[in-house]
Amino acid sequence: MPLGGPLSAHPTSPSPRDASDLSQELALANEHIREGRFQRSLALLAGLSSIPSGLEVSYEHYRGSYSQRIMYTPIIMSGVLTATGLWGVKSRWAGTVALRWVSYATLADCFTGFYFHIRGIHRKPGGWRIPIVNIVMGPPIFAPLLFGISAYLGVIASYLRREEDDDERGGELMPRSAREGSWHKQLTGRSHEPISWEQDLREGRFQKHVAAATAMASFFSAFEAWYSHYKNRFQYKVQWTPLIVGGVLIGTAVASIKSRRVAHKLLPAVSAVAVVNGAIGFGYHARGVLRRPAGAKKPLYNIMYGPPIFAPLLFAACGMLGLLASLLRREK
Numbered sequence: 271m272p273l274g275g276p277l278s279a280h281p282t283s284p285s286p287r288d289a290s291d292l293s294q295e296l297a298l299a300n301e302h303i304r305e306g307r308f309q310r311s312l313a314l315l316a317g318l319s320s321i322p323s324g325l326e327v328s329y330e331h332y333r334g335s336y337s338q339r340i341m342y343t344p345i346i347m348s349g350v351l352t353a354t355g356l357w358g359v360k361s362r363w364a365g366t367v368a369l370r371w372v373s374y375a376t377l378a379d380c381f382t383g384f385y386f387h388i389r390g391i392h393r394k395p396g397g398w399r400i401p402i403v404n405i406v407m408g409p410p411i412f413a414p415l416l417f418g419i420s421a422y423l424g425v426i427a428s429y430l431r432r433e434e435d436d437d438e439r440g441g442e443l444m445p446r447s448a449r450e451g452s453w454h455k456q457l458t459g460r461s462h463e464p465i466s467w468e469q470d471l472r473e474g475r476f477q478k479h480v481a482a483a484t485a486m487a488s489f490f491s492a493f494e495a496w497y498s499h500y501k502n503r504f505q506y507k508v509q510w511t512p513l514i515v516g517g518v519l520i521g522t523a524v525a526s527i528k529s530r531r532v533a534h535k536l537l538p539a540v541s542a543v544a545v546v547n548g549a550i551g552f553g554y555h556a557r558g559v560l561r562r563p564a565g566a567k568k569p570l571y572n573i574m575y576g577p578p579i580f581a582p583l584l585f586a587a588c589g590m591l592g593l594l595a596s597l598l599r600r601e602k
Contacts, residue, residue: 302433303597306474310359312427313369317355319587320376320420322580324348327417329574330410344383344417347376351420358427366428373424380421383414406497412490416584419487419591426480429471470601478527480595481537484588485523488544491585492516495551498578508554512585515540515547523592533596541592548586555579 302308324345331341354372358365391408392398405411470476492513499509522540526533559576560566573579 300597303594304474304599305431306472307431307433307435309365309427309430309432311433312423312430313355313358313365315355315590316369316373316420316423316427317352317358319423320348320351320355322583323417323420324352326578326580326584327413330413330578332574334409338386340382340386343379344414347372347379348417348420351376351424355424355427362432365432369424370428373421373428376421377418377425380414380418383417384411387411387414406500410494410497412493415490416487416494419584419587422483426471426476429468430474431472473599475599475601477533477595477598477600479601480591480598481523481526481533484537484541484591484595485520485527487591488516488519488523488585488588491581491588492520494581495585498581506554508550511547512551512582515544516585516588519544519588519592523595526595530600533600537592538596541589541596544589544592545586546589548582548584548589551582551585552579555582 299308299311302311327344327348331345334341336342351372354364354369358369361368387409388411391401391404391411394404394408396404398404467476495509495512495516499513502509504510519540522532522537526537555577556579559569559572559579562572562576565572
């Protein structure tokens with residue numbers, strides 16, 4: 271008697287219909303991204319990505335005993351951004367208005383934190399005369415800007431269209447003209463629609479913009495990984511990987527600003543490697559926390575004083591930015 275039937279009869283094997291449905295869903299998602307109709311999805315991503323950032327800031331500032339009241343603001347803004355992002359999934363007003371201003375306020379708080387971290391390094395003995403030592407031992411200089419990734423996604427989401435939105439022309443046979451003196455405006459009397467950065471965002475045409483953001487975020491994250499791993503003298507060879515992958519991602523993202531081919535072919539591959547590398551780093555950092563005295567019996571204490579457990583996820587977020595850029599259309 272045979273041990274099993276044909277492969278198609280196996281209860282766990284996907285049917286051709288299931289594979290076709292999945293292919294159609296992926297094609298629809300890609301179409302929505304290319305046309306700028308993914309506000310709900312990006313609002314959700316902005317809200318969820320704010321959670322690890324807020325947790326990272328909370329225990330970093332706990333180490334500093336919250337010596338200044340302003341150290342509470344990124345934690346508050348992280349919670350507000352998370353709530354607003356989730357609200358934006360359900361509400362068009364929240365996704366367009368509330369999320370935009372909360373994200374702008376969060377970005378302002380991030381730049382304020384960047385200033386305070388620079389000041390903290392300056393106030394250490396020797397200040398900027400011994401930059402390597404004080405950057406490594408002082409407050410993480412680019413950490414506030416990494417927190418800004420979630421706020422940046424929230425700003426972008428607020429200008430996009432909803433997934434359920436149809437063609438904004440509302441059944442019109444011809445789009446509005448882009449120039450004020452166009453014959454179409456003179457003939458129909460309808461107002462023109464000038465091409466602007468807001469229109470490019472709404473139509474999903476901001477690939478170069480996101481590629482530039484990917485390069486900057488990757489630089490900040492790789493720099494943070496460098497001085498974090500420098501503290502224990504790169505004890506493990508795997509600690510070099512975020513620097514190597516980050517450098518390659520920076521170069522690829524910069525090249526994507528100039529080259530459409532690089533943006534569509536090379537950038538998604540390198541970005542996927544960055545996401546995987548961030549996930550692996552998260553595993554190593556979690557293992558480092560569990561290997562500390564008492565391990566899982568004192569999770570809060572060991573997370574506070576162990577390796578920064580959520581930092582690799584911020585590096586993975588840079589890879590997600592690169593993947594998003596590779597799916598978008600280029601600006602006009």
